[in-house]
Amino acid sequence: xxxxxxxxxxxxEDVAPPTRQxxxxxxxxxxECAGDGRVSAWLVAPATGGARAAILYLHWLGEVNxxxxxxxxxxxxxxxxxxxxxxxxxxxxxVAAPADWRSDRRSIAAQTIELRRGLDLLLAQPGVGPEAIAxxxxxxxxxxxxxxxxxxxxxxxxxxxxxxxxxxxxFFKYFGLPPADEPEYRREMQDLDPVALLPRIARTPLFLQFxxxxxxxxxxxxxxxTAAAGNANVKVYSNVGHGLVEDSVVADRMAWLAGxxxxxx
Numbered sequence: 001x002x003x004x005x006x007x008x009x010x011x012x013e014d015v016a017p018p019t020r021q022x023x024x025x026x027x028x029x030x031x032e033c034a035g036d037g038r039v040s041a042w043l044v045a046p047a048t049g050g051a052r053a054a055i056l057y058l059h060w061l062g063e064v065n066x067x068x069x070x071x072x073x074x075x076x077x078x079x080x081x082x083x084x085x086x087x088x089x090x091x092x093x094x095v096a097a098p099a100d101w102r103s104d105r106r107s108i109a110a111q112t113i114e115l116r117r118g119l120d121l122l123l124a125q126p127g128v129g130p131e132a133i134a135x136x137x138x139x140x141x142x143x144x145x146x147x148x149x150x151x152x153x154x155x156x157x158x159x160x161x162x163x164x165x166x167x168x169x170x171f172f173k174y175f176g177l178p179p180a181d182e183p184e185y186r187r188e189m190q191d192l193d194p195v196a197l198l199p200r201i202a203r204t205p206l207f208l209q210f211x212x213x214x215x216x217x218x219x220x221x222x223x224x225x226t227a228a229a230g231n232a233n234v235k236v237y238s239n240v241g242h243g244l245v246e247d248s249v250v251a252d253r254m255a256w257l258a259g260x261x262x263x264x265x
Contacts, residue, residue, distance in 0.1 A: 013031075025196070
């Protein structure tokens with residue numbers, strides 16, 4: 001379901017000349033996904049000193065920065081610590097919209113292959129070794145990351161922000177799928193639900209970030225996801241929204257990642 005030709009790194013094309021932003025060089029690129037597909041992404045690397053770790057960031061589906069820009073400032077800051085980051089444009093839901101369980105499973109598989117190719121690209125960067133590669137995903141980006149973590153064992157640390165416990169709830173509530181289809185949809189998608197996937201990645205260091213004032217993720221969903229995640233590091237922030245844009249949230253995540261992928265001083 002998630003297989004592809006991994007014999008060579010994906011071909012990269014620059015859309016515009018690289019720019020210098022702080023301690024980082026930021027490249028606007030596309031890279032090969034599968035077949036004839038290409039993915040738009042930011043590739044952010046240390047401007048001097050070389051890379052020693054890598055992070056794959058995947059954005060949310062929200063009101064602000066609902067694209068590859070969401071984690072750009074964080075990736076630029078991490079470049080100062082020796083991190084090269086890839087921030088692709090998510091395919092599903094986004095370019096593709098939910099429709100029915102058969103096509104949605106295909107879309108999730110295509111998304112997973114996109115992300116696996118992203119890991120190939122990161123591991124092809126000078127200085128990046130397989131012992132220091134992480135993933136950060138928010139909202140649907142977190143849920144896509146859970147599928148990736150079960151399909152690919154190269155991730156050494158993962159951070160998931162505000163995921164739901166299953167795929168069906170948000171799809172039927174916000175995308176207008178026919179209510180009569182929901183029972184079959186839930187049954188056919190349950191093996192891909194976060195609560196089913198999280199126990200399978202329990203050996204990977206995991207940090208979950210939630211809000212206690214989240215308009216989309218209830219306290220019950222937080223309980224379900226946390227229980228499924230086993231011994232994960234979990235932090236529930238007070239009086240912040242689903243976007244988790246606060247500086248303290250970002251600082252906690254950056255500090256945790258630094259300890260997991262060998263950046264701690």
